[in-house]
Amino acid sequence: MTFLDSPGxxxxxxxxxxxxxxxxxxxxxxxxxxxxAPQTQIEEDRARLGNSTPLVEQIDPATxxxxxxAQADAxxxxxxxDKLDTSxxxxxxxxxxxxWMYKHGISFDIQEVDELWGNxxxxxxxxxxxxxxxxxxxxxxxxxxxxxxxxxxxxxxxxGGLFNVSALQTRGRSISQDHLANFNPVSGFExxxxxxxxxxxxxxxxxxxxxxxxIGQQDLDTEFLISDYxxxxxxxxxxxxxxxxxxxxxxxxxxxxxxxxxxxxxRPSEKFTFMFAxxxxxxxxxxYNSTPIQQAxxxxxxxxxxxxxxxxxxxxxxxxxxxxxxxLMTELQYALNPQPADMSNVAKNPGLPGVYKLGGFYDxxxxxxxxxxxxxxxxxxxxANATAATPQSDLTPRWDRGNWMVYGIIDQMIWRPSLTxxxxxxxxxxxxxxxxxxNQISFAIDAGLNLKAPFKGRDNxxxxxxxxxxxxxxxxxxxxxxxxxxxxxxxxxxxxxxxAQVTPWMVMQPDFQYVWHPSGGAPDWTGLRxxxxxxxxxxxxxxxx
Numbered sequence: 001m002t003f004l005d006s007p008g009x010x011x012x013x014x015x016x017x018x019x020x021x022x023x024x025x026x027x028x029x030x031x032x033x034x035x036x037a038p039q040t041q042i043e044e045d046r047a048r049l050g051n052s053t054p055l056v057e058q059i060d061p062a063t064x065x066x067x068x069x070a071q072a073d074a075x076x077x078x079x080x081x082d083k084l085d086t087s088x089x090x091x092x093x094x095x096x097x098x099x100w101m102y103k104h105g106i107s108f109d110i111q112e113v114d115e116l117w118g119n120x121x122x123x124x125x126x127x128x129x130x131x132x133x134x135x136x137x138x139x140x141x142x143x144x145x146x147x148x149x150x151x152x153x154x155x156x157x158x159x160g161g162l163f164n165v166s167a168l169q170t171r172g173r174s175i176s177q178d179h180l181a182n183f184n185p186v187s188g189f190e191x192x193x194x195x196x197x198x199x200x201x202x203x204x205x206x207x208x209x210x211x212x213x214x215i216g217q218q219d220l221d222t223e224f225l226i227s228d229y230x231x232x233x234x235x236x237x238x239x240x241x242x243x244x245x246x247x248x249x250x251x252x253x254x255x256x257x258x259x260x261x262x263x264x265x266x267r268p269s270e271k272f273t274f275m276f277a278x279x280x281x282x283x284x285x286x287x288y289n290s291t292p293i294q295q296a297x298x299x300x301x302x303x304x305x306x307x308x309x310x311x312x313x314x315x316x317x318x319x320x321x322x323x324x325x326x327x328l329m330t331e332l333q334y335a336l337n338p339q340p341a342d343m344s345n346v347a348k349n350p351g352l353p354g355v356y357k358l359g360g361f362y363d364x365x366x367x368x369x370x371x372x373x374x375x376x377x378x379x380x381x382x383x384a385n386a387t388a389a390t391p392q393s394d395l396t397p398r399w400d401r402g403n404w405m406v407y408g409i410i411d412q413m414i415w416r417p418s419l420t421x422x423x424x425x426x427x428x429x430x431x432x433x434x435x436x437x438x439n440q441i442s443f444a445i446d447a448g449l450n451l452k453a454p455f456k457g458r459d460n461x462x463x464x465x466x467x468x469x470x471x472x473x474x475x476x477x478x479x480x481x482x483x484x485x486x487x488x489x490x491x492x493x494x495x496x497x498x499x500a501q502v503t504p505w506m507v508m509q510p511d512f513q514y515v516w517h518p519s520g521g522a523p524d525w526t527g528l529r530x531x532x533x534x535x536x537x538x539x540x541x542x543x544x545x
Contacts, residue, residue, distance in 0.1 A: 105154025325365025380482025
């Protein structure tokens with residue numbers, strides 16, 4: 001854990017902690033008898049969109065887990081019983097152990113994700129091979145995530161309580177980091193190799209499930225900024241978008257990193273949901289090497305070379321950094337034509353469902369400026385003209401207080417042949433925008449078209465075509481001009497993917513992506529030419545043990 005900057009900071013933090021503890025304590029004391037079993041955000045959106053979302057939402061292993069649990073819960077409700085459905089687990093009932101744990105409110109799952117990737121053209125040579133190779137070639141990455149969840153009502157009678165703890169074991173190499181030089185990785189599952197704690201939180205529901213509070217170590221990308229249709233795709237931008245990924249410290253509290261946080265969710269009706277979260281903004285705790293502009297000056301100003309290193313501080317996931325700033329995030333959701341649970345008995349057509357979201361965040365920390373150094377001069381010019389006699393302050397970015405982003409999301413079904421048909425077509429659009437002086441990305445948008453149940457007898461399969469663009473900020477472009485390097489602009493990426501349920505416990509997903517102007521036309525290892533456009537092929541598998 002990092003230390004706070006001053007005794008005043010310590011006193012303020014103590015007061016905030018006392019107030020938050022008092023608030024949470026009061027909420028727990030308030031009528032827990034009126035609570036009911038909590039519902040994940042994935043399960044809620046799945047129900048509102050009439051089960052037209054992908055079978056497995058590929059934002060991170062936690063959303064895969066929540067997708068599988070939502071599928072199992074739906075199967076149990078359809079069967080009209082409260083028996084545990086273990087058909088979606090490779091190990092089944094584990095010789096009766098799962099049934100016994102289920103009876104006592106305990107669930108244990110293991111998510112296994114494995115991927116093979118290959119780049120056929122473009123890209124850049126890797127620093128790992130001395131820049132002597134090419135930007136093409138194969139790569140493997142994998143993730144194993146065990147999760148233990150406890151329903152406190154079944155275990156000892158506390159209604160509406162849910163305890164969750166999970167861990168990660170990540171392995172392989174990142175093809176994006178080695179060869180592609182993109183704004184965002186081509187896979188949301190690429191991560192530094194480590195074995196670490198992931199989540200550790202408790203959630204309590206109140207008011208018949210309309211209000212719930214989650215407190216503890218958590219990643220926000222399982223609930224905030226989600227487009228459920230976009231979560232079909234493997235490119236990381238379709239999960240936690242590129243703007244917060246490259247603009248926040250270490251990408252913010254999103255997979256594979258998590259932060260101490262409190263999240264409040266209020267659902268006054270079937271159509272409206274309001275969420276608010278206050279989280280630590282810097283999961284790895286690396287204030288002086290966690291933003292891209294610090295990497296641009298790192299070779300001459302001494303910054304660490306890995307901006308999102310999970311092995312620099314808190315390699316085991318227990319850093320619990322609280323020393324840089326707070327990330328305050330809010331989201332308002334509106335469900336258009338939410339669907340009944342049983343479509344077979346509907347007397348009137350409820351209409352085509354959609355979910356519309358508006359949100360944003362504010363980060364209270366200081367961020368490195370792209371245009372100016374600590375002395376008020378041009379940072380880029382200082383880097384371009386650096387010599388052994390150049391003062392260190394000329395090569396250090398100016399620090400600017402605060403950072404923000406706003407976003408909007410549309411998930412809308414646009415066609416289905418009948419109310420009870422598994423087949424449907426859905427579209428999504430998501431846009432983000434923020435200031436340009438202290439961020440690498442100032443504007444980004446992604447959109448796509450999904451066809452659920454594309455073939456007869458393949459009700460749980462989905463095929464999709466998605467596109468996205470990210471715009472380098474004005475500050476980054478000015479830094480490039482001043483430092484006399486190639487000026488970055490827009491990165492475009494296109495993805496064609498097919499998610500197929502091979503067995504109840506295994507999903508396979510062949511994938512093709514094409515990236516134009518990686519990182520907006522960033523220079524390759526030579527510094528003289530831009531990274532070439534990339535044609536990337538992948539095969540993704542997801543297994544639930």
